[in-house]
Amino acid sequence: MPPKRQHKADAKAAAHPHAKPRPLTRIQREKQDLILEAALDVFSMHGFRGSTIDQIAEVAGMSKPNLLYYFPRKEEIHRRLMSALLDTWLAPLKEMDATGDPFPEIRSYIRRKLEMARDFPRESRLFANEMLQGAPRIIEMLEVDLRNLVDEKAQILLGWMDQGKLAHTDPYHLIFSIWATTQHYADFDVQVRAVLGKDRGGEGRFEDAARYLEQLFLFGLTPRSTAPRKS
Amino acid sequence: MPPKRQHKADAKAAAHPHAKPRPLTRIQREKQDLILEAALDVFSMHGFRGSTIDQIAEVAGMSKPNLLYYFPRKEEIHRRLMSALLDTWLAPLKEMDATGDPFPEIRSYIRRKLEMARDFPRESRLFANEMLQGAPRIIEMLEVDLRNLVDEKAQILLGWMDQGKLAHTDPYHLIFSIWATTQHYADFDVQVRAVLGKDRGGEGRFEDAARYLEQLFLFGLTPRSTAPRKS
DNA sequence: AAAAATTTTGACCAGTTGGAAAAATGTTAG
DNA sequence: CTAACATTTTTCCAACTGGTCAAAATTTTT
Known part of the structure; x- marks a missing residue:
């Protein structure tokens, strides 16, 4: 032979x-x-x-x-990209620390995610593409690794809520909303630019976004001087 | 002949x-x-x-x-879908009314967008796919129709802010954050389900999301009883 | 019921796609 | 230098792609 x-x-x-x-x-x-x-x-x-x-x-x-x-094979390339990506992608959330205070922790989580949207938009879009297609190639990782990680961090958030350090709300949807708002600036970049136009659509948009999101998540939309409305 | x-x-x-x-x-x-x-x-x-x-x-x-x-031709099908989509997609924002009060208006905008994510997830994903690809087939519409509409609504929001009815913040990013958080439940549905698991991931997730987002946008994350943190 | 128009089918085509085989060319250790 | 190995190129292929075309089947109109 x-x-x-x-x-x-x-x-x-x-x-x-x-x-x-x-x-x-x-x-x-x-x-x-x-x-x-x-x-x-x-x-x-x-x-x-x-x-x-x-x-x-x-x-x-x-x-x-x-x-x-x-x-x-083509799949091999994609697989390599995806597995490298997941680690990078979850790293910021992993850093959220139970021993810290909620607002600094959440704020820096938002910042890190926003920086990733700015500095690694292709990675964000690769991830989004996989999601849109039903995540056929990473669904098990989502159901195991991602889920466990989020469960763990949700517990931390709940702990803060019980301590009265954080408004009592759904920790899972809180995490979703941070993912959504930050990744939006990478995945829907064309739309963001189209809406903001040439002048407001430059690199400064990330700082504006950071400022806005910080305010949204930390202080909320209710005017500080007015008592919260009923109904 | x-x-x-x-x-x-x-x-x-x-x-x-x-x-x-x-x-x-x-x-x-x-x-x-x-x-x-x-x-x-x-x-x-x-x-x-x-x-x-x-x-x-x-x-x-x-x-x-x-x-x-x-x-x-294949393009023809896609074109038809996209042009029908854009109208549907912008309708909820169009309804936001300057003569109303900000919080009811914003809350019902969020609700409508969330209902669309629940009832028309394929449309949402079609739109997201187009965005990820750089929106080659609808970029002009974004730069004209969408931009004008958002400009107009941003003015309304600014008006409310000046009247002290709404926290002073960036109206464009406010709109972006509503788009992002609501469409997330359609576009990243697989991920949401994977994280929430079988029990929490049923149809109830949209109600949980609605409750959470309402709280986030109307009252914010700062515990009501505590004075807002400094720095 | 015939004529006219519409709808459906089957055969086909040129270009693209993921991939294989093998030969040709570099590169490096002894 | 040269044998062994690593890399690149050339050629090729079968399956799939968007799309055409004429004829057949069906429906609508007269």
Whole structure:
């Protein structure tokens, strides 16, 4: 039997699962990063089905077969992006600390999320695209990891509420509303820009958003001088 | 010259632009609705590029050429959906009335938007998909119609603020935050369900959301009994 | 019931898609 | 230098894509 052609970099490792996988070469790391970067561009705009390997390859500046040498299937690229993404995405929430006070904690959570919308809009859109499609590739992670994390943080919020440090309300929907309002600035960026126009739609929009959201979440819309209305 | 075959229902009308277009037959109306309904299913999940005519035809229960008899191109279907959508979508905001009081107006705006997220989730996702892709097909409408409408309503909000009926804040971001928080329940439905789990994730989630959002927007997160924190 | 118009179907097409195979070209350790 | 390996290119393919076309089936009008 002639030795099988070695089409993938880790073919040897795969043949013998317990063999130490040879470390990636410099070129492998560089090219994989290049591909993932390009794929993020494409997937985040068109979703999984709407994106083609050719498009990704073109953005990455290489031929399609060459790209397929590093990632043998399209799904593989997407999977890699998604699993890297989830960690990044949940990190800000993980930082919310029970020993802190609610308002500083919530405020800095909002800030971090808003910074992510500003600095990593493609990641946000990639995530949104996956959600819109029913999250077929990450649903289990949502139901386990995400759910556990949110449960845990909801307990913290409830604790603060019981201590009278925070208005008593639904902690889950509180978290949802922070996700929604912050990610909006990445996912619906076109709309935000269209509405704000050229002058107000510059980079300053993130500071305006931060100021507004802080006020909304920390002080609410009720005018401070007026007693809350009934009904 | 032999008379051209009449492949499209309105070919005659098109030949003579000022001729009164013959009204659609019953079958034409029914089938077009059937197709648009199916297309909404498909486009809202996969976006324009990720959807195929075959898929739509299958959901609509007809053959691809038959579908193409009613809508000669894929874009046409999408265009029809989008233009019908924008009207529906902006209707709730249009209702916000300067002569009313801010809190009832804002509260019922939130309610209407939340009802739309509950009753028309596919429309919401179709819209979200278009946004994620940079809104190539509706950008002008956003920059003109949407922008004018929001400008107008922002003026109303500013008026209320000047009268001391509403906390002084950024009216544009206020509107954004209402859009974001309500549409979240349609666009990120999978995530919401995954986090809330089977028991809390039923239809009741919309009522919980309504209650929470009302509280957030009307009273804010600051505990009523405590003076607002400094810094 | 015939004629006219509308609707549906089946066969087809050119371009695109994800991917395979193999040959050609670099790169590196001994 | 050269053998072993890593990378890239060329060629190819079967399935799918949006869309056409003529004929057949059906419905509507006269």
